[in-house]
Amino acid sequence: MYIKLSNKFIFFRISFFVILIFFLSSCTGLVEKSPARVALEGYLKNLKNADYETAYEYYSEENKSNCPVNQFKRNADDVQEMIDQSRLIFKSEKKVGEKVKINFLIQFDDTDIDLFDNAIVDPYLDSETAHLVSENSEWKLDNMIWPIHWCDTGENNP
Amino acid sequence: MNFSKRLLIYVILLVTLNIFCFSFVNLLGWIFDLSNDLTGSDPPMIAPFLAGIIVALPIWVFTWRFAQRISISNPSESNSKLRNLYLNIVLGISIINISLFGYRFFVGFHQLFNEFRFGYIASLIVWLPIFIIHIRPAQKEWFSENARARIHELFLNITFLVSLILIFISGRQIILELLNYILRLIFPEDVLVGSNAFDYNSGDISRLIIGIGLWFYAWNLRIKKSDLDFRTVDISVISVSQIFILFVSLFVILGQFIELLLGLDNIQESFIGRFEFFPEVFSFSIMSILIWSYYSSSFIPIKSGMNFFNVSSSINKWIYRYSVRAIGVIFIIAGAVSGLSFLLGLPIQFSKPDLLIPDEMGWETGVISASISATIMGLLIFRYINYRIKKDISVEEQKIKVEKSYLYFVAILFLVVLVGALIAILTIFINNLLSGEIGLSTLNIIRWPLSFAVSSLFILILYRKNISTQFKASSVTSVKEYKVEIFDSGSLEKHKDQLSKVFKVKKWNSIENIGKFSIDKSQIENIPNELEKIGSNKDYLLIDLDEKNIWVYYYNN
Numbered sequence: 001m002y003i004k005l006s007n008k009f010i011f012f013r014i015s016f017f018v019i020l021i022f023f024l025s026s027c028t029g030l031v032e033k034s035p036a037r038v039a040l041e042g043y044l045k046n047l048k049n050a051d052y053e054t055a056y057e058y059y060s061e062e063n064k065s066n067c068p069v070n071q072f073k074r075n076a077d078d079v080q081e082m083i084d085q086s087r088l089i090f091k092s093e094k095k096v097g098e099k100v101k102i103n104f105l106i107q108f109d110d111t112d113i114d115l116f117d118n119a120i121v122d123p124y125l126d127s128e129t130a131h132l133v134s135e136n137s138e139w140k141l142d143n144m145i146w147p148i149h150w151c152d153t154g155e156n157n158p
Numbered sequence: 159m160n161f162s163k164r165l166l167i168y169v170i171l172l173v174t175l176n177i178f179c180f181s182f183v184n185l186l187g188w189i190f191d192l193s194n195d196l197t198g199s200d201p202p203m204i205a206p207f208l209a210g211i212i213v214a215l216p217i218w219v220f221t222w223r224f225a226q227r228i229s230i231s232n233p234s235e236s237n238s239k240l241r242n243l244y245l246n247i248v249l250g251i252s253i254i255n256i257s258l259f260g261y262r263f264f265v266g267f268h269q270l271f272n273e274f275r276f277g278y279i280a281s282l283i284v285w286l287p288i289f290i291i292h293i294r295p296a297q298k299e300w301f302s303e304n305a306r307a308r309i310h311e312l313f314l315n316i317t318f319l320v321s322l323i324l325i326f327i328s329g330r331q332i333i334l335e336l337l338n339y340i341l342r343l344i345f346p347e348d349v350l351v352g353s354n355a356f357d358y359n360s361g362d363i364s365r366l367i368i369g370i371g372l373w374f375y376a377w378n379l380r381i382k383k384s385d386l387d388f389r390t391v392d393i394s395v396i397s398v399s400q401i402f403i404l405f406v407s408l409f410v411i412l413g414q415f416i417e418l419l420l421g422l423d424n425i426q427e428s429f430i431g432r433f434e435f436f437p438e439v440f441s442f443s444i445m446s447i448l449i450w451s452y453y454s455s456s457f458i459p460i461k462s463g464m465n466f467f468n469v470s471s472s473i474n475k476w477i478y479r480y481s482v483r484a485i486g487v488i489f490i491i492a493g494a495v496s497g498l499s500f501l502l503g504l505p506i507q508f509s510k511p512d513l514l515i516p517d518e519m520g521w522e523t524g525v526i527s528a529s530i531s532a533t534i535m536g537l538l539i540f541r542y543i544n545y546r547i548k549k550d551i552s553v554e555e556q557k558i559k560v561e562k563s564y565l566y567f568v569a570i571l572f573l574v575v576l577v578g579a580l581i582a583i584l585t586i587f588i589n590n591l592l593s594g595e596i597g598l599s600t601l602n603i604i605r606w607p608l609s610f611a612v613s614s615l616f617i618l619i620l621y622r623k624n625i626s627t628q629f630k631a632s633s634v635t636s637v638k639e640y641k642v643e644i645f646d647s648g649s650l651e652k653h654k655d656q657l658s659k660v661f662k663v664k665k666w667n668s669i670e671n672i673g674k675f676s677i678d679k680s681q682i683e684n685i686p687n688e689l690e691k692i693g694s695n696k697d698y699l700l701i702d703l704d705e706k707n708i709w710v711y712y713y714n715n
Contacts, residue, residue, distance in 0.1 A: 033347070034426075040350070041350050041351075044350055044351045045350075045351060048351050048352075083351070086351065086352050087349060087351070087352030087353060087354075088349070088351040089342075089348050089349055089350065089428070089430050089431070090348045090349075090428045090430070090431065091427065091430070091431030092426060092427040092428065092431050093426045093427075094426065103431070104350060105430075105431070105434070107352070107357075
């Protein structure tokens with residue numbers, strides 16, 4: 001097939017239309033908010049609002065057994081500054097067996113943060129995956145995620 | 159002045175100037191740091207700075223005045239390479255310090271009264287006068303035909319390229335943040351936690367302002383105004399590199415869209431997650447097209463007639479067109495290589511899929527989407543630029559030269575790729591044969607070098623006629639080049655351009671005639687008496703005119 005290039009802007013026109021077609025086609029299939037995502041949002045928002053008790057309620061039974069509420073509160077308090085300076089963006093969601101894996105991006109503004117504070121762990125982590133399980137018809141967080149990766153005292157931080 | 163004396167003077171000047179400036183900046187920093195939280199309040203700590211100023215300043219002032227006096231009385235001294243080197247090194251150091259001040263100033267501008275410290279001004283107070291003192295002698299007739307200051311050209315060129323890099327990096331970062339912001343605005347639901355506001359980074363803005371300032375000085379006020387050969391090189395390099403960045407970014411965007419299409423419904427992704435790549439890549443496209451538009455306007459005719467400056471030579475146009483053609487060929491080859499490799503991977507995909515590294519879809523979607531994208535880009539670029547080249551019917555010497563270089567580039571590049579790929583294929587094959595492991599795993603390893611070999615061979619076959627014609631033509635019609643060293647006593651100067659076209663001028667010596675002497679004992683002994691009027695620090699030249707006479711000259715530069 002021969003395309004007659006009689007116009008000097010034909011190159012840009014073709015490129016533009018090709019890219020536009022691919023752009024519009026790839027826009028299809030964008031997702032609605034799933035109950036698992038709503039649960040994750042609830043956990044993160046409560047953490048940001050320093051409502052640690054409510055945030056802890058979003059933990060699964062297994063997570064709760066690994067991390068007592070008081071330790072969770074202490075850790076959350078240590079990293080409050082970090083979550084205040086962060087923007088978390090939902091990236092993708094995938095169902096794997098009984099679990100739902102939600103990946104989100106972490107954008108971190110370090111201008112007002114003391115990065116030498118021991119409590120602040122791996123501030124430049126750029127994405128995180130949350131595992132959610134259904135317990136009594138409610139979605140619960142089944143792993144420790146950023147910014148509270150751990151449940152030990154400061155010495156054993158990852 | 160002889161070389162060693164000159165070297166001594168300018169080394170003294172450079173060392174004392176730097177000692178003085180370093181000491182003075184520190185002293186001023188201490189004085190301006192009113193709260194003394196940066197340098198401490200202990201006065202004895204300024205002792206070395208005061209000593210540095212007291213020792214270095216008088217030496218520098220005395221030596222500088224001496225050097226200035228000599229350069230004013232002797233034009234050859236003012237054009238000496240050592241002097242120019244000293245002046246431009248000082249200009250370079252000054253401009254770095256002034257730029258650093260500017261960066262800090264603009265970064266702290268929004269917090270002028272609580273964060274910005276007067277100590278920052280110290281480097282400006284010290285280095286700005288130094289820059290002003292040195293700029294006038296450094297740029298004196300820097301673009302004149304007779305005494306071009308090549309070192310100053312180099313200084314301007316480096317400043318210009320650094321400024322363009324600063325503009326590109328910081329401009330791209332600002333556009334990236336803007337596009338990310340637009341993406342968040344389109345779909346705010348994707349932001350789980352945190353502010354949705356525009357991320358303002360004062361560092362990028364400050365870098366951009368400094369970059370524009372340096373660009374304005376080096377390009378707009380200097381390089382742009384003189385159509386010198388290094389400007390031609392700059393324009394070619396910038397235009398080609400920017401169009402290359404643009405094409406690569408469009409290739410990545412197209413490839414990502416195709417990959418998204420191939421992987422539809424496999425995973426539920428958010429809008430921002432799906433188009434996360436777009437701001438990252440498209441910010442490169444925007445910056446490159448902005449810079450490309452400005453510099454290519456000088457040699458690509460546009461209907462509106464809008465061009466920001468003019469270049470007299472058509473070499474830029476042809477270098478640009480044939481470089482774009484080479485980029486087109488590289489894209490086509492990249493598409494063919496990845497496409498062929500994908501096809502060769504299909505039998506492995508069906509029989510032993512565990513040998514492959516699949517994408518999330520389970521197939522090598524990244525490879526096939528890159529192949530489609532590269533092929534589309536390559537074909538569009540190649541056909542468009544061929545159309546432009548064919549449409550331009552002017553037969554110019556530059557076009558022939560550049561076309562020849564293009565063919566050599568294609569021939570050498572693909573020959574090297576072919577040889578390398580064949581060696582790799584044979585090495586893998588013999589290795590597997592000796593170890594008795596010939597099978598699908600061998601095909602899996604050799605499919606990439608095999609694709610390279612087939613594609614390069616295809617291109618070489620496609621271009622075989624042009625390449626062989628070019629080699630034959632160059633062997634028949636090659637023009638012999640004569641190298642000459644010229645000793646000019648004044649009359650050849652006005653024919654310099656013509657001589658440069660006919661000969662390759664290795665060195666142009668300007669000489670002054672002293673006189674004609676007979677070749678006999680008394681006359682030869684008399685020559686030093688004549689030379690005494692000129693001085694012993696000159697280099698002299700004796701040429702025999704015939705069997706009885708010689709001419710005596712001295713070098714004027």
